[in-house]
Amino acid sequence: MKKILVLIMIQILVTSPALALYNPAIIQSNSKTNHNSVEVDWWPMFYHDEARTGNTSSPAPDINHTIWNHTVDGFIESSPSLVDGKAYITTCNWWEGHIHCLDLYNGSYVWNYTINDQLFSSPAVHNGRVYVASLNGRFLCINASTGQQIWNHLLDTDIMIQSSPVIYGGRIYISRTNEYPATNKSKLYCLHSEDGSVAWYNSTKNAKDISPAVVDGKVYAAGMDNILTCFDALTGDVIWQSDEQITTSHPVVVNNNVFGSSDDSVYCIHNGTTQWEFPLKEGFLVASSIVIGSGRLFVGALNPLASIPGMIHCIDIETGDEYWNYSSENNGEYNAKPTIAQNRLFIVEDTGVGQNRRARICCFDIFTGDLVSAHFINNDSTNYVYGTLSMADGLLVLGSAESDSDSFWGGIYCYGEVTVSEPDLTITKISGGNKLTIEIENSGNANATGVTGELVITGGFFIHQGTYAFPDTIPAGTKADVVVPLFGVGFGLLKAVPQISVNVTCAEHSTDTAIQHFKIFLSRVKIVEDN
Structure with a gap:
C-alpha cells in the first residue's frame, strides 16, 4: 500500500505546474530513406529527346x-x-x-x-x-x-x-x-x-x-x-x-x-x-x-x-x-x-x-x-x-x-493502361524507449501529402504528451517516424494499463488507425504486447 502511495505522490509532484521540471523539445519527423517515387519520363519533342533516340x-x-x-x-x-x-x-x-x-x-x-x-x-x-x-x-x-x-x-x-x-x-x-x-x-x-x-x-x-x-x-x-x-x-x-x-x-x-x-x-x-x-x-x-x-x-x-x-x-x-x-x-x-x-x-x-x-x-x-x-x-x-x-x-x-x-x-x-496513382498509409509499428515512436509507411505509388494525425491516450496517471509533429509529406515507398515524448505513471495498478489510439490520414484520403497498450514510469515507455 505504501508503494502505491509513493507512486501517486511522484505523479502529483511532477505534474504540478509549480514543480514541473520536464520541458520536452519540439520533435520533428524523421524520414528513414531518401527513396522517392519514380518520375515520369515524358516525351517532350519529336523522337523524345535532343539526340532523337526515340x-x-x-x-x-x-x-x-x-x-x-x-x-x-x-x-x-x-x-x-x-x-x-x-x-x-x-x-x-x-x-x-x-x-x-x-x-x-x-x-x-x-x-x-x-x-x-x-x-x-x-x-x-x-x-x-x-x-x-x-x-x-x-x-x-x-x-x-x-x-x-x-x-x-x-x-x-x-x-x-x-x-x-x-x-x-x-x-x-x-x-x-x-x-x-x-x-x-x-x-x-x-x-x-x-x-x-x-x-x-x-x-x-x-x-x-x-x-x-x-x-x-x-x-x-x-x-x-x-x-x-x-x-x-x-x-x-x-x-x-x-x-x-x-x-x-x-x-x-x-x-x-x-x-x-x-x-x-x-x-x-x-x-x-x-x-x-x-x-x-x-x-x-x-x-x-x-x-x-x-x-x-x-x-x-x-x-x-x-x-x-x-x-x-x-x-x-x-x-x-x-x-x-x-x-x-x-x-x-x-x-x-x-x-x-x-x-x-x-x-x-x-x-x-x-x-x-x-x-x-x-x-x-x-x-x-x-x-x-x-x-x-x-x-x-x-x-x-x-x-x-x-x-x-x-x-x-x-x-x-x-x-x-x-x-x-x-x-x-x-x-x-491508366494506373491510378495513390498513396497507401499504414501504421506499421508503435515502439517504446525514452519516447513513444509511431512508424508510418506509404506503400502506395504516389506521395501522401497534407498528412495529419490524432493521438488519444487513456489509462495511467496524468500522462502528459510532449510536442510532436506528423510529416507534411510521406513519399511513395518510404516510411516516416512520429516521435512523441510522454511523462507519467502507468502500470495497470489502480487504473487501466495506458493505451494510445493513433489515426493518420492525408489529403489523398488514405487513412489508418492503430491501438497499442504500454506501460510508463516517468518518461520511460515499454510496449505491452496484446494477446
Missing part, C-alpha cells in the same frame, strides 16, 4: 487496350508530345492548322490553337511553352497551360517547314527547305527560345528540311546537297561534313556516333568518317526513320514492287552486322517512325492499298524479333500513320490520317 524508359504500353480516341478536322502527319499529363499534337486542314492540347489520361480537351496555315511540324514542349513551325515559314510559341500565343514570327517566304524543332540550351534549332519553284533557299535556323529572334542561320542550299539533333553543343542536320553535316550550336559554323553520306531522315546520336540513313542504306559516322554502312537488300529502299535501343538500330524497308513485303532490320550499332530481320506477313510496309520502350519495338505496319489501306501497330521483342502483339487502329476507315508512336507513363499516343468515301479527318488514339 527511346523511353517508361513502361511499354498495352497496344490492345484503347484508353480513349478522338476525331478532329483535317489529317495528322505530325508526332504527339507528352508532358506533365498533357498530350500536344498538330493537325492540317488544307489552309488551317490546329494545335490540340488534351488530358493524357482521359482525352478531355484542354485547349485548341488555330492558325491559317498547315502544321506538319511536331510540337516541342519546354519550360511551359509549346514551340511549333508552320508549313509556310512561321514559327509559333504558345503557352502550354492556356493555349495563348506568346510570339509568332515569319522566318522567311518561299520556304516550307515540315521538320520539327529541338530545344537545347535556351535555343531552338529547325531546318527549312525550298518552296517550289524557289531554289537554294534551304536553311538551318537557330532561334532564341525567349522571343523567337534569330541567333544565326546557315544556308544549306537545296537540303531537305530534316529534323536536326543537338548533343554536346553540336547540331547534326542535312547540309548542302543533303550531306550529313555537324554544325557548332553556338555559332552555326560547320565543324565537319560526312565524306560520303547523304541523309534522308533525321540523324540519331549515341555515344558520340551519328547514325543516319540514305536511300538504300543505314550507316554510322564518327567525326565525319563512316565507321560502317549496312546496305539493304537489292531493290529495297529505306522506308522509316531509324531508332536505337540496347545497342541495336532498327529501320523499316520497302520494295517498290507491291508483291514484295516490307522488312524490319535489326543491326548492331558497333559493327553494322545484322542481328535479325522480319518480313511483313500482311505484305505491308514499315514506313512510319518506330520507337522503343522497355526493349519493345513499336512500329506501324502500313497494309492494303486504296480504300483497304489500314495502319496496324506492331510490338516486337527487340532481341528475338518475335512479334509480341499487333492492333489495327481502325477497321472502319481508310487510314495511315506517319508520325511517331509517342510514349510516356505506360501510355502510347499517335495521330492518324483517315477517310471514307465521303470525307477525311484525323484520329488521335491513346493505348495502354
Whole structure:
C-alpha cells in the first residue's frame, strides 16, 4: 500500500505546474530513406529527346487496350508530345492548322490553337511553352497551360517547314527547305527560345528540311546537297561534313556516333568518317526513320514492287552486322517512325492499298524479333500513320490520317493502361524507449501529402504528451517516424494499463488507425504486447 502511495505522490509532484521540471523539445519527423517515387519520363519533342533516340524508359504500353480516341478536322502527319499529363499534337486542314492540347489520361480537351496555315511540324514542349513551325515559314510559341500565343514570327517566304524543332540550351534549332519553284533557299535556323529572334542561320542550299539533333553543343542536320553535316550550336559554323553520306531522315546520336540513313542504306559516322554502312537488300529502299535501343538500330524497308513485303532490320550499332530481320506477313510496309520502350519495338505496319489501306501497330521483342502483339487502329476507315508512336507513363499516343468515301479527318488514339496513382498509409509499428515512436509507411505509388494525425491516450496517471509533429509529406515507398515524448505513471495498478489510439490520414484520403497498450514510469515507455 505504501508503494502505491509513493507512486501517486511522484505523479502529483511532477505534474504540478509549480514543480514541473520536464520541458520536452519540439520533435520533428524523421524520414528513414531518401527513396522517392519514380518520375515520369515524358516525351517532350519529336523522337523524345535532343539526340532523337526515340527511346523511353517508361513502361511499354498495352497496344490492345484503347484508353480513349478522338476525331478532329483535317489529317495528322505530325508526332504527339507528352508532358506533365498533357498530350500536344498538330493537325492540317488544307489552309488551317490546329494545335490540340488534351488530358493524357482521359482525352478531355484542354485547349485548341488555330492558325491559317498547315502544321506538319511536331510540337516541342519546354519550360511551359509549346514551340511549333508552320508549313509556310512561321514559327509559333504558345503557352502550354492556356493555349495563348506568346510570339509568332515569319522566318522567311518561299520556304516550307515540315521538320520539327529541338530545344537545347535556351535555343531552338529547325531546318527549312525550298518552296517550289524557289531554289537554294534551304536553311538551318537557330532561334532564341525567349522571343523567337534569330541567333544565326546557315544556308544549306537545296537540303531537305530534316529534323536536326543537338548533343554536346553540336547540331547534326542535312547540309548542302543533303550531306550529313555537324554544325557548332553556338555559332552555326560547320565543324565537319560526312565524306560520303547523304541523309534522308533525321540523324540519331549515341555515344558520340551519328547514325543516319540514305536511300538504300543505314550507316554510322564518327567525326565525319563512316565507321560502317549496312546496305539493304537489292531493290529495297529505306522506308522509316531509324531508332536505337540496347545497342541495336532498327529501320523499316520497302520494295517498290507491291508483291514484295516490307522488312524490319535489326543491326548492331558497333559493327553494322545484322542481328535479325522480319518480313511483313500482311505484305505491308514499315514506313512510319518506330520507337522503343522497355526493349519493345513499336512500329506501324502500313497494309492494303486504296480504300483497304489500314495502319496496324506492331510490338516486337527487340532481341528475338518475335512479334509480341499487333492492333489495327481502325477497321472502319481508310487510314495511315506517319508520325511517331509517342510514349510516356505506360501510355502510347499517335495521330492518324483517315477517310471514307465521303470525307477525311484525323484520329488521335491513346493505348495502354491508366494506373491510378495513390498513396497507401499504414501504421506499421508503435515502439517504446525514452519516447513513444509511431512508424508510418506509404506503400502506395504516389506521395501522401497534407498528412495529419490524432493521438488519444487513456489509462495511467496524468500522462502528459510532449510536442510532436506528423510529416507534411510521406513519399511513395518510404516510411516516416512520429516521435512523441510522454511523462507519467502507468502500470495497470489502480487504473487501466495506458493505451494510445493513433489515426493518420492525408489529403489523398488514405487513412489508418492503430491501438497499442504500454506501460510508463516517468518518461520511460515499454510496449505491452496484446494477446
